[in-house]
Each structure stands twice: as structure tokens, then as C-alpha cells.
Amino acid sequence: MIAFLWVFIMRTSPAQAQADPVNWLPPDSRIDVQIPPDELLSIIEPLQGEALLGKLLFNSPSLLGETAVRIGLTCNSCHPNGHVNTRFFMSGLSSLPGTIDVTHKFWGSGTEDGVLNPIAIPSLRGVSKSAPYGTLTVLPTLGAFTKHVIETEFAGPPVQPYELSALIAYMSLLETKPKADKQTYVQTNLSAYFALLIEPLEREWIGGVTRITHLIREELGRRIKVSPEHRAEYEGVSQILKLIQRAAKTHPANARDALNKHLGSAD
Numbered sequence: 001m002i003a004f005l006w007v008f009i010m011r012t013s014p015a016q017a018q019a020d021p022v023n024w025l026p027p028d029s030r031i032d033v034q035i036p037p038d039e040l041l042s043i044i045e046p047l048q049g050e051a052l053l054g055k056l057l058f059n060s061p062s063l064l065g066e067t068a069v070r071i072g073l074t075c076n077s078c079h080p081n082g083h084v085n086t087r088f089f090m091s092g093l094s095s096l097p098g099t100i101d102v103t104h105k106f107w108g109s110g111t112e113d114g115v116l117n118p119i120a121i122p123s124l125r126g127v128s129k130s131a132p133y134g135t136l137t138v139l140p141t142l143g144a145f146t147k148h149v150i151e152t153e154f155a156g157p158p159v160q161p162y163e164l165s166a167l168i169a170y171m172s173l174l175e176t177k178p179k180a181d182k183q184t185y186v187q188t189n190l191s192a193y194f195a196l197l198i199e200p201l202e203r204e205w206i207g208g209v210t211r212i213t214h215l216i217r218e219e220l221g222r223r224i225k226v227s228p229e230h231r232a233e234y235e236g237v238s239q240i241l242k243l244i245q246r247a248a249k250t251h252p253a254n255a256r257d258a259l260n261k262h263l264g265s266a267d
């Protein structure tokens, strides 16, 4: 919980994060993505539902555990929009930009193999059709490898089945080529994010409501970074989400009403 809030604060207040006296990342490292490459999805419509949830997870350090949360590392840091972050570099863990040692004690995973063996970060475009997966550990399915990445390589918390299928749904849309007509990137409306809460609220599944609201609030933090002129609007939406999340625990009917009210208006 604190970790999620911390991530959110860090994402929404970069100036504050930079002023933090504790720099967890080895000096001279570079894990950010400068200009994200085109996503190249196999669909034209904006993402929604499970694939949208998968993208939120793909962009959340919370998925990869404590070390990742501290340094703000996500799947997307290494595989931006499914491509390769060729400038990715972590001192002591990378040999060349675009490489990383995934069996290093830095990750706290107990997979330290005693050798500095950085591997080139692969592209994930077309990944659903490129089984088997991995070099040091080879696994037959995308689900098994993704679980291995999260739980074993990065020592993240156990990945939930709904998270795993959402990640697979998203990664399965990553294409190797642009679609025939030129790919125009359409930003997903905020209402599509809100819609992710309908089912968890109906089922009164508090864990899901909490998790998904945190993921959406992280996304709002990222949007503020990209479009600071919309800060007030996104902060307002974030507050509404917080209220919905709180109400879900005690007054689920009110939470559903509040969600319905904002579904149409949150574009």
C-alpha cells in the first residue's frame, strides 16, 4: 500500500523525487525511455478491458517488487511499447547499453549465478508467436516465462492469475510491423480506465478495486508528466478514484453510483 502510494507520489511529483537524498539507482545508470517508439498494435481501436489492464501492469513498478519500486523500473523501461530500450544501462549490471544481467543479486531474487552475464534486451513484438522463451531459462509458454520474469528474476510478489492473463492479452497485441494503413496512435479515454472497475465493484472484490485504482492513478501521474497543463483535471480524477476505492469497502452501492456517474463524463 505504501509502496503504491510512494510510486504515485514519485510519478506525480518528479521535482520532489529528484530532491530525494536517497538515490537507489547505481550512478551513471539510465533506465528511462526518451521518446517511446510506436506501439504497433494488431488492433486500430484504443486499448480497453483486459489488454488495457495488461498495459497498466506493464507500466507499473509494483509488479516487479521492491527493488523495482525503489528505482521506478517497469517492463516498459526495458521493453518500451514492446520494443527495446537501446539506451538502457545500469552500472554494474549492463555491459553495453541495451543489456542487463537478470541473474544479479541487485534484484534480491536469489538467482545470483556469480557471473556478470548481461543479456541483450529482446523486442517483444510478435512475442505471442515466438515460443519458446528465454536464454538462460527456457520456458515453453509466454505465461510461464512472464511469471518467471516477475517472481524469479525480479523477486516480485506472486503474480495473480488475472494479472498474468492481462499481461498476456496486452503482449499478444504487440505486432512486428505497422498495420497496412498508417498506424495513428489514439490515446485511450479515461472512461476506458474507469470501466476496468465495473466488474470488480459488481463482485465487491475489494482487492481488485484497490489494485486497479492504484494502477489507474499511476497512469494519471504519467499523463501529468507528459501534459502538465492537465494537472488539475487529472488530480481531480485521481481524487474521485480514491473516493470510489474507499467507498467500495463500506458502501459498495455508493461506489458503483459514483463510478457510473463518472463513466460517461471522464474523457
Ligand code: HEC
Residues within 6 Å of the ligand: 058, 063, 064, 073, 074, 075, 076, 077, 078, 079, 099, 100, 102, 119, 120, 121, 122, 123, 124, 127, 130, 132, 133, 134, 135, 136, 137, 142, 145, 146, 149, 150, 167
Ligand atoms: C531490466 C530489464 C528488463 C525488465 C524490467 C523486463 N525485462 Fe523482459 N527481458 C529482459 C531481458 C534481458 C530478456 C532476455 C532474457 C533471456 O533471454 O533469458 C527479457 C526477455 C523477456 C521475454 C522473452 C522474450 C523472448 O522472445 O524470449 C519476455 C516475454 C519478457 N522479457 C517480458 C517481460 C515482462 C512482461 C516484464 C515485466 C513484468 C519484463 N519482461 C521486464 C529484460 C527486461
